[in-house]
Amino acid sequence: VQAEIITIGDEILIGQVADTNSAWLAQRLGRQGIRVGRMVSVGDTQEAIVQAIGEASRRAGLVILTGGLGPTHDDITRDALCAYFDTPCVFDPEAYRMIEEKFRRRGMEPGPFNRRQAELPASCKPLYNRLGTAPGMWFEENGVVYVSLPGVPHEMKALVEEQVLPALRGKADLPAVCQRTVLTAGLGESVLAEKVEAWRRSLPEGVGLAFLPSPGIVRMRLTALHDDPALTQAIDAAIEALQPVVGTYIYGYDDETLESAVGKLLRQRKSTVAVAESCTGGFLSHLLTTVPGSSDYFLGSVVAYDNSIKTNVLGVPAETVEAHGAVSEAVALAMAAGVRKLFKARHALATTGIAGPGGATPGKPVGTVWVAGDSEEGAFARRLDLSEHRLYNIRASSMYALNRLRMALQAGGNG
Amino acid sequence: VQAEIITIGDEILIGQVADTNSAWLAQRLGRQGIRVGRMVSVGDTQEAIVQAIGEASRRAGLVILTGGLGPTHDDITRDALCAYFDTPCVFDPEAYRMIEEKFRRRGMEPGPFNRRQAELPASCKPLYNRLGTAPGMWFEENGVVYVSLPGVPHEMKALVEEQVLPALRGKADLPAVCQRTVLTAGLGESVLAEKVEAWRRSLPEGVGLAFLPSPGIVRMRLTALHDDPALTQAIDAAIEALQPVVGTYIYGYDDETLESAVGKLLRQRKSTVAVAESCTGGFLSHLLTTVPGSSDYFLGSVVAYDNSIKTNVLGVPAETVEAHGAVSEAVALAMAAGVRKLFKARHALATTGIAGPGGATPGKPVGTVWVAGDSEEGAFARRLDLSEHRLYNIRASSMYALNRLRMALQAGGNG
Numbered sequence: 001v002q003a004e005i006i007t008i009g010d011e012i013l014i015g016q017v018a019d020t021n022s023a024w025l026a027q028r029l030g031r032q033g034i035r036v037g038r039m040v041s042v043g044d045t046q047e048a049i050v051q052a053i054g055e056a057s058r059r060a061g062l063v064i065l066t067g068g069l070g071p072t073h074d075d076i077t078r079d080a081l082c083a084y085f086d087t088p089c090v091f092d093p094e095a096y097r098m099i100e101e102k103f104r105r106r107g108m109e110p111g112p113f114n115r116r117q118a119e120l121p122a123s124c125k126p127l128y129n130r131l132g133t134a135p136g137m138w139f140e141e142n143g144v145v146y147v148s149l150p151g152v153p154h155e156m157k158a159l160v161e162e163q164v165l166p167a168l169r170g171k172a173d174l175p176a177v178c179q180r181t182v183l184t185a186g187l188g189e190s191v192l193a194e195k196v197e198a199w200r201r202s203l204p205e206g207v208g209l210a211f212l213p214s215p216g217i218v219r220m221r222l223t224a225l226h227d228d229p230a231l232t233q234a235i236d237a238a239i240e241a242l243q244p245v246v247g248t249y250i251y252g253y254d255d256e257t258l259e260s261a262v263g264k265l266l267r268q269r270k271s272t273v274a275v276a277e278s279c280t281g282g283f284l285s286h287l288l289t290t291v292p293g294s295s296d297y298f299l300g301s302v303v304a305y306d307n308s309i310k311t312n313v314l315g316v317p318a319e320t321v322e323a324h325g326a327v328s329e330a331v332a333l334a335m336a337a338g339v340r341k342l343f344k345a346r347h348a349l350a351t352t353g354i355a356g357p358g359g360a361t362p363g364k365p366v367g368t369v370w371v372a373g374d375s376e377e378g379a380f381a382r383r384l385d386l387s388e389h390r391l392y393n394i395r396a397s398s399m400y401a402l403n404r405l406r407m408a409l410q411a412g413g414n415g
Numbered sequence: 416v417q418a419e420i421i422t423i424g425d426e427i428l429i430g431q432v433a434d435t436n437s438a439w440l441a442q443r444l445g446r447q448g449i450r451v452g453r454m455v456s457v458g459d460t461q462e463a464i465v466q467a468i469g470e471a472s473r474r475a476g477l478v479i480l481t482g483g484l485g486p487t488h489d490d491i492t493r494d495a496l497c498a499y500f501d502t503p504c505v506f507d508p509e510a511y512r513m514i515e516e517k518f519r520r521r522g523m524e525p526g527p528f529n530r531r532q533a534e535l536p537a538s539c540k541p542l543y544n545r546l547g548t549a550p551g552m553w554f555e556e557n558g559v560v561y562v563s564l565p566g567v568p569h570e571m572k573a574l575v576e577e578q579v580l581p582a583l584r585g586k587a588d589l590p591a592v593c594q595r596t597v598l599t600a601g602l603g604e605s606v607l608a609e610k611v612e613a614w615r616r617s618l619p620e621g622v623g624l625a626f627l628p629s630p631g632i633v634r635m636r637l638t639a640l641h642d643d644p645a646l647t648q649a650i651d652a653a654i655e656a657l658q659p660v661v662g663t664y665i666y667g668y669d670d671e672t673l674e675s676a677v678g679k680l681l682r683q684r685k686s687t688v689a690v691a692e693s694c695t696g697g698f699l700s701h702l703l704t705t706v707p708g709s710s711d712y713f714l715g716s717v718v719a720y721d722n723s724i725k726t727n728v729l730g731v732p733a734e735t736v737e738a739h740g741a742v743s744e745a746v747a748l749a750m751a752a753g754v755r756k757l758f759k760a761r762h763a764l765a766t767t768g769i770a771g772p773g774g775a776t777p778g779k780p781v782g783t784v785w786v787a788g789d790s791e792e793g794a795f796a797r798r799l800d801l802s803e804h805r806l807y808n809i810r811a812s813s814m815y816a817l818n819r820l821r822m823a824l825q826a827g828g829n830g
Contacts, residue, residue: 013451015441026430036428039456190486190528211487281704282697285718289696300724303700303716385521
């Protein structure tokens with residue numbers, strides 16, 4: 001079964017809100033073995049909605065619409081569906097009873113706009129909405145299933161989980177699609193692609209591979225598009241076979257994040273970390289603290305943006321800054337050692353660099369960053385030559401620092 | 416001119432990432448008077464891409480594609496465009512020179528996959544990409560403009576701002592749609608809506624108002640949908656009339672951010688700020704340092720996640736933590752005073768709270784946050800009762816702290 005998703009609403013087309021319902025639906029359908037072939041967003045006009053439904057029905061066996069079911073004049077999905085299926089609108093007493101009940105609980109009476117929400121296309125099966133006033137609708141015609149759902153995310157999700165997916169399961173033997181994502185850090189997309197090229201060529205027929213880069217990390221997604229249990233095993237075997245090729249760069253699988261992978265290692269080893277940040281300006285600390293429970297291992301950090309903080313708080317010798325400049329190996333190492341001592345941490349990370357757009361000096365263009373680490377086992381420092389883009393540089397150097405800590409923890413064992 | 420946006424990538428269709436590029440593009444095009452009529456997401460297959468381009472070109476004068484321009488085998492947008500326009504791929508020396516330059520700066524050589532990125536359709540005008548290795552492409556055929564852009568958001572945005580919009584402006588007399596956004600912080604959406612209700616009723620016919628809330632801020636967008644110079648003046652007058660109603664809550668207009676508004680005030684007053692963060696974990700510092708040039712006024716911060724850092728580094732008396740708990744008015748005030756003294760700053764901000772999901776204690780549920788400030792002119796502290804959501808709490812308390820500093824700077828004058 002292939003599905004298409006149609007999102008309805010002017011607010012999407014003017015960019016006021018990004019469509020996040022479609023991504024949720026695609027994930028949820030994918031886990032049931034239903035692949036989404038296309039997503040479309042159209043505005044609040046009957047012509048556009050009817051045209052989009054017609055196009056989708058020629059390609060897909062399942063067409064899901066979200067949005068345009070509210071009580072106001074610009075909500076016209078219901079009328080467009082009546083036009084598309086050439087069916088009249090009829091008052092549904094059960095839908096109205098549920099709307100009345102919701103209003104009565106708040107001590108209110110439904111208005112005429114809400115009565116309109118209880119008028120449904122005669123040919124649909126209503127999907128009564130426990131959480132809101134707009135019922136969903138289910139149509140079948142020429143072997144195609146059409147489902148219309150409210151755009152309010154929690155109402156849409158409840159209808160999908162409680163009514164749409166169970167009904168779809170009853171309709172067809174859905175295949176079990178297998179999808180795994182291998183998460184890597186430390187290699188750029190093209191270097192990684194070259195390293196795994198021979199491995200990729202050995203992937204069995206029917207297993208697809210995609211590279212998904214973002215600053216500092218590259219995800220490799222393996223998908224078996226056909227319903228064959230042997231492919232699931234083949235994907236597991238392929239992931240196993242990847243270990244000797246790029247294993248040290250793999251920080252996790254599927255929904256893991258680099259910051260939570262680092263957190264797990266620190267917690268396992270009952271270890272602690274402190275951070276000294278200059279060019280990353282607090283972002284590295286923020287990444288570490290997005291993880292619930294990070295107070296178990298993250299002690300804190302000093303954001304030493306001004307050079308006086310590097311010397312007065314972190315104890316970087318003024319002569320070192322003078323001799324090498326603030327963006328230098330020596331200063332990065334001294335920052336890491338300084339914060340480790342000050343915070344009594346097992347591990348420390350430090351960043352100093354030119355995030356841009358200003359601040360470049362001869363030999364140190366925008367994007368020059370030194371990342372350093374310090375622990376009882378030793379220290380490291382590495383120069384990165386990143387981009388012209390401030391936020392990319394902040395993010396990529398933070399991810400680099402996290403990944404170096406991950407690799408040290410994984411190699412060192414006792415942390 | 417009506418535009419359609421086509422987003423390319425399996426990762427969108429399986430719901431791994433939500434498409435946020437399209438919303439940004441729609442906003443940016445809307446400000447130029449270009450309306451988006453449809454957004455479509457298709458997967459990494461030539462058939463789907465070619466079909467989507469064909470459909471869009473029958474309805475729209477401008478077709479924008481994003482994604483599928485990376486160096487790996489699953490990036491096939493370029494080949495699909497060659498097929499659609501029936502044009503061969505030719506090696507572009509200038510594109511390759513720019514790719515080489517990016518690699519050389521990192522002391523690396525481009526690989527064969529990158530060489531492939533410099534092969535472009537013969538009939539396109541290349542849009543050279545300052546920030547990445549994939550050039551964009553511009554085609555014209557039968558009065559329709561087609562623009563293909565990389566999916567990496569910052570590369571896509573830079574190409575649009577620097578090359579696509581200027582070229583579109585040269586092509587057509589685009590209508591001057593007037594849109595202004597009034598940016599507020601410090602009032603919730605419903606309180607703000609009530610305060611401005613009388614003002615809203617006085618808005619002239621043809622001017623629309625929308626409230627756009629996000630953590631800690633509410634934007635009010637005024638739009639004149641018709642191309643009438645009188646409406647532009649009417650919007651300016653309406654914005655003026657808003658000052659006596661909610662002026663102190665307005666931190667800027669249009670693309671301003673709260674962090675850059677605070678930065679401008681600090682720079683104007685030649686003042687400085689330091690930060691002590693507990694529950695915000697570095698995010699408040701990150702916000703301040705997203706602004707280029709923030710080293711002029713931001714000295715740095717201490718992220719005191721562990722209580723030992725609050726006492727040992729910031730000098731919060733251990734008895735204060737003992738008596739009131741780490742999440743308390745007294746500790747927030749002592750953190751602000753401590754970091755101001757340590758960093759010799761004119762202004763200091765501090766946060767301490769329970770971001771969640773763990774950490775709640777009797778009387779202090781998840782979402783309890785104390786925000787404090789300290790300066791020569793005096794100190795303040797305020798308890799916030801936020802939500803169950805960790806990242807919302809981190810963001811909303813950071814925005815609250817920034818806005819308090821903004822209001823103090825604006826009221827105080829000399830900073």
